[in-house]
Amino acid sequence: GDSVTQTEGPVTLSEGTSLTVNCSYETKQYPTLFWYVQYPGEGPQLLFKVPKANEKGSSRGFEATYNKEATSFHLQKASVQESDSAVYYCALSDNNNRIFFGDGTQLVVKP
């Protein structure tokens, strides 16, 4: 079945350093890919989505490219801030609109 695997956390970084959270997926279909962010006590919220292969999504300085050949969708940010501390989820939507999430990656940014 469909699955999503992402970097195991926690990931601890200093402010101003770069971030990469790896995400790989398995599906026999043509998925839409998402990155969500979750802050403590809240529900996950969409960071951005990419519906088509070889396209890039971005928001708030975060970006990811839908790499169909490598079945990857890695999240990157050039310079993290303390306010970026949160849990990040990679997800895919299959052709039946079922949404599957990875296990989440906790990011801790130290000032």
Next chain:
Amino acid sequence: EAAVTQSPRNKVAVTGGKVTLSCNQTNNHNNMYWYRQDTGHGLRLIHYSYGAGSTEKGDIPDGYKASRPSQENFSLILELATPSQTSVYFCASGGGPYNNQAPLFGEGTRLSVL
């Protein structure tokens, strides 16, 4: 403004009791979803629905039922609650069936089964 509202926000139940978690969306979305969130497991899909009267099993449906009586409302029912169902439950709604609109999540319900 698009919204997904869950109730209750917190619930304590006894083992063997019946629990109903409710979800309401004002987004006119066709699809609705129930997930549970546990440390180390991320978000796991329990049940989902394509519209009023429709319910489908997700990855972990055992011990749960779902009901979608209207476009706006989607309930998750635990007929005989067990301590292993202690978790945080999230409801989400999304567009569909072909536009893959990203699901919008509620704030969650924290359930403790004693």
